[in-house]
Amino acid sequence: MRATLQRVVENAAALTGARYAALGVLAPGDNGLAEFCTAGMTEAERARIGQPPDGHRGLLGALVHEAAPIRLTDLTADPRACGFPPGHPRMRGFLGVPLLVQDEVYGTLSLTEKRGGGPFTAEDEQVARLLAAQAGLAIGNARLYETARQRERWIEGAAAVTTALLTGETAADALMTVAERARVLADASAGVILQPTDEGGMEIVTASAPDGREGLIGTTIAPGSAVLEQLLGGEPVFLEDSATDARMTTPVRHRFGPSMMLPLQAGGRLIGTLALPRRRGDPPYSPAEKLLATQFASQAALALVLADARQRRERLAVFEDRDRIARDLHDLVVQRLFATGMMLESTQRRAAADEREAGVHATIGRALDELRSTVQEVRTAIFALQQPPADAPTSFRGKVLRETAGAGAALGVRPSVRFTGPVDTRIPDAVAEHLLTALEDALTTATRRAGTTRVEVTVDATASLPDGRPAVRLKVSDNGIENAADTDTDTATDTGTGTGTGTGADRGGSTTTTWQSPL
Structure with missing residues (x-):
């Protein structure tokens, strides 16, 4: 478009006999000039002028606001003239026409200093108006094309965003x-x-x-x-x-x-x-x-x-699936385990009456312990399934499971977790925080040990202190090999709320850390 406008301003100067010609294109939104083309000025003269007029002051501003041609014999005598900036060529005769397209002003075409010293004529004004109409059409078409391309880019961008979000x-x-x-x-x-x-x-x-x-x-x-x-x-x-x-x-x-x-x-x-x-x-x-x-x-x-909404539906589907799995585990697995345990307990009582069945009695006892442990772990798994996967847990049980899950990711093996008693209702918040800190320290120590393939975590809310006071006991056991920098005995820091004790084993054996606090 700039080449077209330059040809228009040069033709206007040649056809009207103007020594100088200028064409200014208004930027969209009344933001000054987008283009400024001249004829008859050298690059040095144009550089001395500095910034071109903004199109809203002086005679150019009058052309924009009045949307009508202006023809003057001496522009310096017109009160609308703002004067010339330093380095501007001296001018007197003036002919200016607005660039109109359907009553909208796109810019101005101004001609000054008719060669020979005479004033601009009505014929000159007619020529200038024809050329201004040609320039206006070029500018209008370019603006329409740019607006269409701009709208197309925004529509494509909105579609891309929608696709990405969904x-x-x-x-x-x-x-x-x-x-x-x-x-x-x-x-x-x-x-x-x-x-x-x-x-x-x-x-x-x-x-x-x-x-x-x-x-x-x-x-x-x-x-x-x-x-x-x-x-x-x-x-x-x-x-x-x-x-x-x-x-x-x-x-x-x-x-x-x-x-x-x-x-x-x-x-x-x-x-x-x-x-x-x-x-x-x-x-x-x-x-x-x-x-x-x-x-x-x-x-x-x-x-x-x-x-x-889509993410919520997906989470709801996950929750529903987890609820179904939890119900299946509770209704089928746990009940069958309980039934098996009851049968074993009945067999154990009958075997206890016969001294010859002492070995059988002991074997059944170990089987019952394994069943009870399995029931606890299944219950823990059911509780974990019922927790939202993305939300931070709020209960003590959920926070313990979160800590052990994080340790499992580092170890490559998920720790076994067992809860005894109403841990969520019986343990105060202050004690729970200390228990979680001790658990985090113990799990961190376990992850540093080489060859750890088994970690057991037990939280017992039915424990008692030696003096008979009710207490909560946390026990963390692992079978890792201690590093040379580790000591053979772990001692947890006394937090002021409870006491921590540790029992170390020989390298290659298991290590157990116990922490307990009064309730």
Whole structure:
């Protein structure tokens, strides 16, 4: 398009006999000039002029606002003239016409200093208007094409985001996908997602910024902010300069210039805010960009809601499957184990009456112990199945299982866990915290030992201290080989709430650590 405009301004100068000619194209959204082509000026003269007029002041501004030609014999005598900048060639005769397309002004064509010293004529004005119409059509077609391409990019971006969100991304990845794609489409220096806080403000939880995210994550908008009130009300906020706008209160505002803050809401529910700031000095967002970004935010919010609903359905399916497995384990396995145990107990009582069956009595006793241990482990497995896989456990039993599962990942073998008594209701929170600390230390020690293939964890809430007081006892046993740096006896630190004792074994044997506390 620039080559076309240059030909127009050169033809205008040649056909009207103007010594100087200039064509300025207005940037979308009243953002100054997008193009400035000249004829009759050398590069040195143009360089001395400096920045061209912004199209909204002086005679050029009058052409834009009045949308009518202006023909003057002496432009220096016209009160609308702003004077010439240093180094500008002296000019008197002036002919200016707006570049019009369907009553919309796209720019101006101005001609000065008719050769021969005479004024511009009505014929010159007619020629200038014809050339201005040609330039206006070229600019209008280019703008329409660019708008269509821009709309196409935003639509493709929204479709790509929807596809990505519905293919199984986590919540954090989904937010980053929205921020990253929006930043690229808007040609912004950063794309950030803010979410409401418990205090009533908003906090940046995700940021995509090629220049660095330092200071962005965790930045909050305090409750009561004018910007926050608009966002919470579902209204977008457009800022010409984030650094100087009085509505902005965040400590990172000085890093950015033009900015858009778009609420992410679907079905009347506010999910968060998408902010797209540009660097200081970058051009402001055009009306078309604001509209497209707002539509993108609406589609992204809907995609986030759909992705969250899909993940919830998948989690619900997992929970239902786990509940079914837990019921099957309880109704079939545990009941059969109990029935087998009852039969063995009956056989044991009959064998106890005959001294000749002493060996059988002992064997049955060991089988009963194994059955009881198996029942405890199956119950533990049932409890673990009933816990949400992604949520942090809140009960003491769940926290113990979480610790042992983490140790199992490091060991390559899942520790055996056994609970005795009502551990969730009988153990106070303070004691539970100390027990968990002791358990973590014991499991860490077990993972450092070589050859560990078995770890047993027992929590007994029915234990008693030597003085008869009720207590809870934690016991961790493993069969690992102690390192040379380890001592033969482990001693847990006294926390002030309970006491810790350890019994060491020879290298190659088992090691047991016991920790107990009064309830």
